[in-house]
Amino acid sequence: MKTTVALALLVATSSVLLGQQPMQSKRPAFNPRTLARAFRPIVDAPMRPGSEVGDDVVADSELVLGVVVEGKARAYPINQLTGPSREIINDKVGGKAIAATW
Amino acid sequence: MYARSVKGRELTFSVSGMLWNRSLVMLDQETRSLWSHILGEAMDGDLKGERLESIASTMMDWKSWKEAHPKTTVMALGRTSKEYRLEFQKKPNTFVLGLVHDGDTIAYPFDLLAKRQVVNDVAGRVAVVVTFDSASTAGQIFSRAVDGKALTFKAGEQGRMTDAQTGSVWHAVRGACESGELKGKQLEPIPANISYRKTWATFHPDGRTFGED
Numbered sequence: 001m002k003t004t005v006a007l008a009l010l011v012a013t014s015s016v017l018l019g020q021q022p023m024q025s026k027r028p029a030f031n032p033r034t035l036a037r038a039f040r041p042i043v044d045a046p047m048r049p050g051s052e053v054g055d056d057v058v059a060d061s062e063l064v065l066g067v068v069v070e071g072k073a074r075a076y077p078i079n080q081l082t083g084p085s086r087e088i089i090n091d092k093v094g095g096k097a098i099a100a101t102w
Numbered sequence: 103m104y105a106r107s108v109k110g111r112e113l114t115f116s117v118s119g120m121l122w123n124r125s126l127v128m129l130d131q132e133t134r135s136l137w138s139h140i141l142g143e144a145m146d147g148d149l150k151g152e153r154l155e156s157i158a159s160t161m162m163d164w165k166s167w168k169e170a171h172p173k174t175t176v177m178a179l180g181r182t183s184k185e186y187r188l189e190f191q192k193k194p195n196t197f198v199l200g201l202v203h204d205g206d207t208i209a210y211p212f213d214l215l216a217k218r219q220v221v222n223d224v225a226g227r228v229a230v231v232v233t234f235d236s237a238s239t240a241g242q243i244f245s246r247a248v249d250g251k252a253l254t255f256k257a258g259e260q261g262r263m264t265d266a267q268t269g270s271v272w273h274a275v276r277g278a279c280e281s282g283e284l285k286g287k288q289l290e291p292i293p294a295n296i297s298y299r300k301t302w303a304t305f306h307p308d309g310r311t312f313g314e315d
Contacts, residue, residue, distance in 0.1 A: 026307040027305065032145075038119045041131055050173075058164045060165035064163070065160075067159045076177045077177060079182065080177055080180065087139075102103070102296060
């Protein structure tokens, strides 16, 4: 146990002395776990003028993720972005291809 | 919120069905590369090492958003939950506003922002201001540079802030100067991520948390 701690300290000190980026070393290794099959991408979600929608689409007190690109504003209600199938919306706003996600 | 073009090529993302440290892994249909959602970086596949450009976005209640942007469009895909309302962000210790900018990584806890409303900080060499509006629960980060000089802000009334240099009054969420010498000036927004505090800490172990230095 003591050896392990001493070794860890030595490695940590060496990386500082050698000027390595500690962020690279401390970031967790990429070892994802597969929990489900890949979902189909969402590419054609319907968008409507905000002035025309009612509470059935989004209510005043609901949270939205808002973005403005080239003067064009778009809102994504968080209550429509939950669940694994909905976490990424492929969209285009103000001519820019974006992935709406949070 | 990310741009989904990399090296001029438009990518289409889906949920991969994988999780990495409880965080979403995205899959692009064009190259089947795997991307970390929280880092915005390809971790495996042909595009490994590439990064997505972050785009500034804000989370707030729908009423505040449509008042600020009367011509906004809104997604109408149907609800998958009902819990994300104004009250949700009133449990502010759950979330941080995470910033990676100019080589610096900083987490701003929402509970601290809710108390302070306006925080002046420096990310790398860039003077930034972090704003929070309790009414709409919107958090936003801007560069403090205006015409090449860094301003210093303090919180004012009703979602406004004033700069110490000229006393001009700014809309804290929009970053727009509404009255005073600098009227008409717009602060440049800097993209930030709303993240669970624990998740942010896992993926940014060397970052600092504002107020805990």
